[in-house]
Each structure stands twice: as structure tokens, then as C-alpha cells.
Amino acid sequence: MPIQSRIRVPKAGELVAGRLRRQIILGELKEGEALPSETALMEHYGVSRPTLREAFRVLEAEGLISIHRGARGGARVHVPDVSTSAKYAGVMLQYRGTTLADVYQARSILESRAAGLLAARRTRTEIDALEEALAESREAAKDPPRFVHVDERFHLLVVELGGNETLALLVQMLYHIIATANATVTALDTHPPDKGLSLARRAHRMHEQLVSLVRDGDPAQAESLWRKHLDGIAKMLTEDMDVQTVLDLLS
Secondary structure: OOOOOOOOOOOOHHHHHHHHHHHOOOOOOOOEEEEOHHHHHHHHHHOOHHHHHHHHHHHHOOOEEEEEEEOEEEEEEEEOHHHHHHHHHHHHHHHOOOOOHHHHHHHHHHHHHHHHHHHHHHHHHHHHHHHHHHHHHHHHHHOOOHHHHHHHHHHHHHHHOOOOOOHHHHHHHHHHHHOOOOOOOHHHOOOOHHHHHHHHHHHHHHHHHHHHHHHOOOOHHHHHHHHHHHHHHHHHHOOOOOOOOOOOOOO
């Protein structure tokens, strides 16, 4: 009989962290809710204070709780946040020496696919949401600095409405990584006002074209248009950058 690998028995602190983590993920513990006192939790789980604090350290590192000191201190719950996942993914990318151009390419591939999914599954509710975002884009195109933020919201809405949660999470993580790498200052901010206005209006026209294709239910053209748009954005941004790798994620 072959010898099996040794089984690692989880530490008590890990088990307690696992139970609390499950309650947070399942929504049994809400955002901002205070956990019971250490004394109550120690009694409930039958563990010592050091073991409980080990569990707290695990959950705090995962961004699922925050510890506050003082008379009104204690542990408070935080629901899972995309920035936490993005931080770990960003560290891995930085370790691999990944270029920002590489990150933008991944965003282009994923986001354009989401646009195709949206055009294929469009509903009246989704089209209404796009129309509302398009109206905001139209107004913001007159003000390039404001348009930068409106444009990002429009892009993330397209991904969200695409209906694939995994795809949406990955794209959101990429946006966080780009922001952390200090790569969010676009040509709309750095170019002269006239050029910034021209770029904002051009981007808005792409928004209009995408909404039209979604409305018409044309997934192939929607995906192709959005890929072209995103590739153009990536080229413009990476050409204006001095930093070519995912840097400053740990500063």
C-alpha cells in the first residue's frame, strides 16, 4: 500500500476564521456590523484569546474585518471588496514584471467580450440603463476632466450588464490595478483643452455606436467596435506613459 502524503490539520485559529468568513460571505454578518466581544466569541467557539486573535489577523489580512482599539473598539465586518482581490493580483503581475500594455490588452479582450454578451442578451431594462448612461456621457463630453470618470462608469456598466459575474469581477480588478499603478491620468487630462474636448466627443460617439448595436442585437459588431475602441485607448495611454511596467503597487 503506497504511503500517502501527511494530512495537515488546520489550526484552531484558521477554523474560527473559516466560520466567521463563511458568515460574512453568506451575508449573515453585514457590512459595518460589530462582531461580539472577544469574551463572547471565546466562549462561543471554546478557544483562547490568542487563538481568537489569530483568527482576527487572518480575516483582517483578507480585508473582511477591521480592528478598532479603545473603549468603543472591537472588530467590524467588511463585505468582500474587489480592491482586495486586485491587490493580490497586482502583486503577482508586478512580480512577473508585467507591462501596463499587457494589462490594457487583457482589459480590451475581456471588456469587448462583455459588450458582445450584452448585445446578445439585451433586455428593455438593460437598454434603459445604457440610454441613461449615454445621456450622462453626452453631457459630460463638454467637460473633459469630468468625462474621464463618466467614461469609466460607462465602461464598467457595459461589463456589468453583460451578465457574466466572473468577467465583471476580472475587469473591475484590472481597473483597480491600473489605478493603483498611477495610470489613470488620461490624455483628456494632459492634452490642451481643445484636444481633450475632441477626444471626449470621439469617445462619446463610440458610446452612441455601441448602444445602437446593442439595441439592434448585433453581438459580433458590438464586440468588434468595443475592441477597436479599447485598443485605441490602450495605445493612446501607453504611448503617453513613462512607466511601462506595473510599478508602485507596493508603495
